[in-house]
Amino acid sequence: MDQRPDLEILEKAELFRGTPAAVLAEIQTSSFRKRLGDGEVLVRQGDPATTLHIVASGRLRVTQTTSDGQQVIIRYLGPGDVAGYAALSGGETHPGTVTAVDECLLLGWNAAAMKRIMMAHPIIAMNAVAILGARYHEIQMRLRERSTENVERRIAHTVLRLAQQAGRRTPRGVEIAFPLSRQDLAEMAGTTLHTVSRTLSNWEDQGIIDSGRRRVVVCKAQMLSAIANEPSE
Amino acid sequence: MDQRPDLEILEKAELFRGTPAAVLAEIQTSSFRKRLGDGEVLVRQGDPATTLHIVASGRLRVTQTTSDGQQVIIRYLGPGDVAGYAALSGGETHPGTVTAVDECLLLGWNAAAMKRIMMAHPIIAMNAVAILGARYHEIQMRLRERSTENVERRIAHTVLRLAQQAGRRTPRGVEIAFPLSRQDLAEMAGTTLHTVSRTLSNWEDQGIIDSGRRRVVVCKAQMLSAIANEPSE
DNA sequence: CGGACTTTTGAAGTAATTCAAGGGGAGTGG
DNA sequence: CCACTCCCCTTGAATTACTTCAAAAGTCCG
Numbered sequence: 001m002d003q004r005p006d007l008e009i010l011e012k013a014e015l016f017r018g019t020p021a022a023v024l025a026e027i028q029t030s031s032f033r034k035r036l037g038d039g040e041v042l043v044r045q046g047d048p049a050t051t052l053h054i055v056a057s058g059r060l061r062v063t064q065t066t067s068d069g070q071q072v073i074i075r076y077l078g079p080g081d082v083a084g085y086a087a088l089s090g091g092e093t094h095p096g097t098v099t100a101v102d103e104c105l106l107l108g109w110n111a112a113a114m115k116r117i118m119m120a121h122p123i124i125a126m127n128a129v130a131i132l133g134a135r136y137h138e139i140q141m142r143l144r145e146r147s148t149e150n151v152e153r154r155i156a157h158t159v160l161r162l163a164q165q166a167g168r169r170t171p172r173g174v175e176i177a178f179p180l181s182r183q184d185l186a187e188m189a190g191t192t193l194h195t196v197s198r199t200l201s202n203w204e205d206q207g208i209i210d211s212g213r214r215r216v217v218v219c220k221a222q223m224l225s226a227i228a229n230e231p232s233e
Numbered sequence: 234m235d236q237r238p239d240l241e242i243l244e245k246a247e248l249f250r251g252t253p254a255a256v257l258a259e260i261q262t263s264s265f266r267k268r269l270g271d272g273e274v275l276v277r278q279g280d281p282a283t284t285l286h287i288v289a290s291g292r293l294r295v296t297q298t299t300s301d302g303q304q305v306i307i308r309y310l311g312p313g314d315v316a317g318y319a320a321l322s323g324g325e326t327h328p329g330t331v332t333a334v335d336e337c338l339l340l341g342w343n344a345a346a347m348k349r350i351m352m353a354h355p356i357i358a359m360n361a362v363a364i365l366g367a368r369y370h371e372i373q374m375r376l377r378e379r380s381t382e383n384v385e386r387r388i389a390h391t392v393l394r395l396a397q398q399a400g401r402r403t404p405r406g407v408e409i410a411f412p413l414s415r416q417d418l419a420e421m422a423g424t425t426l427h428t429v430s431r432t433l434s435n436w437e438d439q440g441i442i443d444s445g446r447r448r449v450v451v452c453k454a455q456m457l458s459a460i461a462n463e464p465s466e
Numbered sequence: 467c468g469g470a471c472t473t474t475t476g477a478a479g480t481a482a483t484t485c486a487a488g489g490g491g492a493g494t495g496g
Numbered sequence: 497c498c499a500c501t502c503c504c505c506t507t508g509a510a511t512t513a514c515t516t517c518a519a520a521a522g523t524c525c526g
Binding site for chain 2: 472475
């Protein structure tokens with residue numbers, strides 16, 4: 001099997017930024033490939049955190065589920081992202097479930113092996129600190145949004161963030177490049193699919209977005225931004 | 234000035250766990266002390282992230298403020314905790330404001346110096362990954378709570394978490410060991426001080442807690458736990 | 467003992483959920 | 497190619513948990 005594509009993936013991943021080529025090659029040697037289709041599960045909440053993955057292509061959804069079955073989407077992962085960070089940070093089990101929402105290709109490592117690599121190459125550990133710091137920052141802002149903003153603003157922020165993280169330019173505007181249902185948006189913004197549906201319909205009437213079955217295109221990002229940032233009252 | 238107490242603090246801090254004594258001594262040499270009184274600010278949201286601190290004693294509150302002045306409490310920090318993690322993770326500015334709620338003593342370092350130390354001693358970088366991973370996990374759970382639980386459960390969770398992180402055993406029960414107003418609890422649980430007041434009054438009638446001006450004692454942790462975990466309906 | 471904060475409690479208002487029902491699109495299989 | 501079925505989305509109406517508004521009563525500190 002040709003392994004050059006894997007090396008390219010590693011070169012682009014934030015986790016390995018600044019790592020010498022020789023070390024990357026060594027890291028690549030100890031990795032394994034994993035493929036997933038839409039809806040397949042990579043790791044399940046509560047599983048022992050024994051593996052770490054890097055997303056090569058495709059998108060995945062990270063969710064947390066309560067004991068009574070309610071779900072929240074923590075974030076989406078795309079190419080270059082780390083999946084299963086608990087394997088790095090010493091967590092015993094995965095705090096969330098990671099599910100593919102697309103065709104996905106991932107590279108995986110044994111957690112203990114990756115920890116040895118990090119001890120030998122502190123730059124990678126520093127990158128991990130930066131990655132977790134950025135995620136912590138992002139989720140902090142979402143927590144603040146949840147507490148201070150009304151539903152419309154939260155949905156606007158959610159859509160803008162997704163467009164930025166996973167947007168694809170099209171003639172009509174920026175399309176979120178993976179299947180995204182009203183229910184998914186509701187679980188990200190902390191509301192119900194009904195409210196999301198009403199809100200998107202409203203925006204569609206104003207020409208701000210164009211949406212359909214599991215599909216959202218942002219046509220007027222400016223106006224959406226204005227909604228996201230307007231004073232709450 | 235006697236510097237042995239500082240060394241003891243470093244030995245106990247999670248960030249420096251597993252670091253050889255000789256290295257700790259060196260780290261201590263490059264640190265400076267900082268004292269704060271109730272209400273004084275350590276770092277302000279948006280300030281350049283040039284320093285890192287470890288809490289030696291006292292408690293601090295981490296908040297985020299929106300452009301229109303609304304505030305959310307992200308977490309509280311206590312002895313051994315890292316304050317100003319952005320200096321580690323490469324953030325340019327501090328994402329939140331850190332304010333003392335007590336008399337506090339902290340040790341501080343220049344961010345660049347600490348980064349050099351971490352590159353030279355990967356165990357510290359690994360500890361930083363573990364610390365950030367744990368914080369990320371905790372805030373994930375809070376985000377989920379916000380989205381799936383009603384106010385009473387959220388307040389219960391908040392009080393239990395604070396009692397666990399900063400609890401002091403007393404004859405009456407576990408007392409949260411720093412001044413904590415209804416407003417503070419509201420900003421942590423994502424509600425208003427009125428709702429917090431009503432809820433606490435109700436719990437007080439049931440003998441679950443004992444509270445007063447900026448003071449909360451958990452008498453029946455079991456019952457509070459039951460409230461925190463009862464099905465939402 | 468004045469004055470500033472903090473807390474309590476009632477009453478009114480409302481944003482968003484819940485309940486309910488129907489309509490469309492995409493894929494499948496005859 | 498049409499019909500069937502399964503999702504997903506939409507939209508109205510009723511309900512409600514929580515906020516907002518308002519006012520008064522404690523409590524701490526100088």
